[in-house]
Every structure is written in structure tokens, then in C-alpha cells.
Amino acid sequence: MAIILGTYQYGKAENRVVRINRDSARHEIRDLNVSSALRGDFSPAYLAGDQRNVLPTDTQKHMAYAYAKTVGLETLEGYGLALARHYVDDVPPVEGARIEIEEYAWERVQVDGSEHDHTFVRKGQETRTCSVTVEGSGDEQQTWVTGGFKDLVILKSTGSEFADFYVDEFTTLAPTHDRVMATSLVARWRFTSTDVDWDATYAGIRAIMVSTFATLHSLALQQTLFEMGRAVLEAYDDVAEVRLSAPNKHHFRYDLERFGIDNPNEVFHADDRPYGLIQAQVLRDDAPDAGPAWYAYTGLV
Numbered sequence: 382m383a384i385i386l387g388t389y390q391y392g393k394a395e396n397r398v399v400r401i402n403r404d405s406a407r408h409e410i411r412d413l414n415v416s417s418a419l420r421g422d423f424s425p426a427y428l429a430g431d432q433r434n435v436l437p438t439d440t441q442k443h444m445a446y447a448y449a450k451t452v453g454l455e456t457l458e459g460y461g462l463a464l465a466r467h468y469v470d471d472v473p474p475v476e477g478a479r480i481e482i483e484e485y486a487w488e489r490v491q492v493d494g495s496e497h498d499h500t501f502v503r504k505g506q507e508t509r510t511c512s513v514t515v516e517g518s519g520d521e522q523q524t525w526v527t528g529g530f531k532d533l534v535i536l537k538s539t540g541s542e543f544a545d546f547y548v549d550e551f552t553t554l555a556p557t558h559d560r561v562m563a564t565s566l567v568a569r570w571r572f573t574s575t576d577v578d579w580d581a582t583y584a585g586i587r588a589i590m591v592s593t594f595a596t597l598h599s600l601a602l603q604q605t606l607f608e609m610g611r612a613v614l615e616a617y618d619d620v621a622e623v624r625l626s627a628p629n630k631h632h633f634r635y636d637l638e639r640f641g642i643d644n645p646n647e648v649f650h651a652d653d654r655p656y657g658l659i660q661a662q663v664l665r666d667d668a669p670d671a672g673p674a675w676y677a678y679t680g681l682v
Contacts, residue, residue, distance in 0.1 A: 386427050390479075392418035393441040394679050400449045408499040411454040412485040415445045418678035419468055420477035420516075434474035441468075456579040457482045458526055461513035469515045469522065477516035479678050483531075484509040507533035509583065510569070514673050525674035528583055529569035535591065536563035536630070539646075541599040559646060561632035562599060566590070566625065568609075571674050574619045586613050586620075602627055602659045610663025622664030622671070629657035 394416040402409040419441070425431035444464060452463045461480040468478035485508060487501035507530040514525045544556035568590060590609045599605045610623035632649040 386424055389423065389427060390418045390420045390678065391423065391435075391438065392416065392479075392678060393438040393445070396442050396445040398445055398449050398454075400454045406498050410487050410501055412487060413449075413454065413457070413460075414483040414485070415464075416481040416679045417441045417445065417464065417468070418479045418481075419472075419475050420479070421475050423474070436468075436472050436475065444468075457484055457509065457511045458513065458528065458575075458577070458579040461511060462515070462524070462526070462575060465513045465515035465524075466522075469518060477514065477673070479512060479514045479673070479676070481512045481678055482510065507531060507566075507587075511579075512674070512677075514676070516673065523672065524575055525672055526572045526575060526577075527569050527674055528572065528579070528586070529567070530583075530587065531565075531567040533566040533568070533587075533591075534563070534630075535566060535594055536561065536632075537595060537599075540595075540597075541602075543601060561649060562602060562605070563630040563632060564602065564627040565630065566594075566627050568626075569624045570613060571621045571623075571668075571671060572619055573621045573669060577619060582617065586617065589613050589616055602629055602657070603661065606659060606661040607663055610661065614663065614665060621668040622662060624660075624662050624675075626658065626660045629659065631656060 396415045396417075398413045398415050400411050400413075419436065421434070423434055425433070426435050444467065448460060448464050448467070452460055454460050461482055465478040465480045468475045486504040486506070488504050489496040490500040490502055491497070492500075510529045510531060512525075512527045516523050538561055539559055541560050541562035542558045543554075543560060544558055546552075546554075546556070568586075570586060589612050593609045593612045594605060597605055597608050606625045606627055610625060613623050614620055631652040633652055634644060634646055635648045635650045637644040637648060
């Protein structure tokens with residue numbers, strides 16, 4: 382039996398990069414968590430400790446901060462593309478690079494009804510994510526970009542059913558035609574182009590997903606996920622596929638009748654675990670191959 386080295390990659394994970402633009406009295410802030418991973422023939426480092434082709438992870442850390450200044454953080458995707466292309470184009474041993482980014486959003490403090498120029502509070506909603514993967518050089522170079530978010534907690538207090546499901550000897554769940562539906566949504570989408578208005582597209586996709594969740598009379602969370610993905614693909618030609626993951630944040634009507642109190646779907650027990658986990662991929666039937674677009678480096682995405 383031979384023992385061989387399988388797939389591998391290495392990089393610098395979770396660099397906390399904050400860029401504050403001070404070009405005027407009104408400051409702008411972007412707060413990121415940036416991870417880089419390099420791919421190429423680094424097998425000598427694994428098999429014999431030969432580091433001659435290895436760009437130190439400490440160098441990758443410095444690059445994440447340097448590019449926040451020299452390239453800027455106008456968009457997550459533009460910054461990620463610049464970093465990934467630098468590694469592939471300028472570091473000969475590197476054949477592929479992946480950049481994963483999370484953004485922690487801030488909003489301005491209100492003082493006497495006006496936005497303050499340089500004081501912010503952390504937004505408490507979703508975390509925006511993106512990834513950039515670049516492989517090859519010259520005319521053969523290929524690029525894959527994904528956008529997305531995680532931890533978007535969303536709830537609708539009616540307009541959701543769960544009934545007519547399969548029943549066996551262990552089924553105790555009662556069917557319902559009026560339930561609370563809540564989830565902490567994770568959504569990712571894959572682009573077919575890099576000629577994209579990144580921030581406007583992110584805002585538009587998020588708005589479509591939230592609107593679809595709100596307005597669709599849902600017979601199942603599975604149905605809701607598919608319709609959210611379909612609505613995004615119908616609106617954006619440069620999105621090839623959408624991947625969604627939705628833990629079901631259960632809200633069970635609390636039994637107050639045993640105390641002689643009527644409870645017409647008004648008081649609930651929020652039960653956070655165990656939970657149903659519903660996932661879906663929604664894509665065009667002619668979507669280009671995803672290549673390494675989804676080969677995650679860290680647990681960020």
C-alpha cells in the first residue's frame with residue numbers, strides 16, 4: 382500500500398482589515414475579515430519540508446493590509462480580484478489563489494437628527510460575504526466570483542403552512558396551515574462575469590430574496606428557497622446559480638389551554654435546537670461549470 386499526498390492549499394486566514402477613508406471630514410469605514418489561500422506545486426514543503434516555493438503566510442497577511450490602502454476597499458469583489466490576480470500573476474510558484482471575505486457593516490450614529498461624520502455603530506443584520514478564485518496566467522487565466530451573505534435572521538408571523546407530509550409510526554408533528562416561519566438564512570450566488578456593479582447587485586439580490594420570503598404564501602420552506610433563487614436568476618443574467626441554506630428556527634404555539642387561557646397563535650416557544658436544515662441549489666440549465674468556485678478555504682462560507 383502506498384501513502385500519497387492528496388489535495389492541499391495554504392494561506393493566511395481571517396486577517397481583520399479595517400480601512401477608514403479620511404479624505405474629508407466625513408469618514409467612511411469598511412471592516413473586513415480576509416482569508417487567502419494559494420494553490421500550486423507545494424508538495425516539496427509537505428513531503429520534505431522544502432520551503433523554496435512557499436510564499437510565507439505572514440507575507441500574505443501584509444498584502445491584505447497593503448492592498449486595502451493601495452487598491453482600496455471600494456468594493457469587496459474588486460479588492461479580492463486584485464489580491465488574487467497579484468498572487469497568480471506576480472508570484473511564479475502560485476498557480477491558483479482564492480480570497481474569501483466577510484464584511485462587518487457599520488452605520489452612522491444619529492446626533493440631534495443628523496448623521497455623525499465619524500462615529501458608527503455596528504449593524505446587527507447579516508454579514509456580507511464574497512470569494513474570488515483565480516487560476517492560470519495570460520490568456521488562459523480563469524476567474525470565479527461568488528457573492529452572498531450569512532446570518533440574515535428573517536421571520537414571517539403568518540403566510541406559511543406545513544401539512545400533507547409523510548407520516549410513519551414515529552410522526553407526532555401536527556399539520557398546520559398557519560405557522561411562524563423563521564430562519565437564519567445563508568445565501569451564495571455565482572457570477573458569470575467580473576463586469577458587475579458589485580454593491581448595487583448585492584443590494585438588489587438581497588432585496589429580491591427578502592421580498593420573495595415575505596410575499597410568497599409558503600407551503601414549505603423548501604418551496605420558499607427555490608422561489609427565492611428563481612427570482613434572483615430571472616432578475617440577473619450574470620448570475621449562474623444560487624445556493625441557499627436555511628435552518629428552521631421553530632416557533633411552537635405554547636399550550637396555555639391547560640391553564641384555561643386561549644392562545645390563538647399569539648404566544649410561542651422559540652425552540653433553537655434541534656432544527657430542520659433546508660438547503661437548495663437553484664441554477665440555470667445552461668450554467669457554465671462552477672470549477673473551483675465553491676472550494677472553500679476556511680469555514681467562513
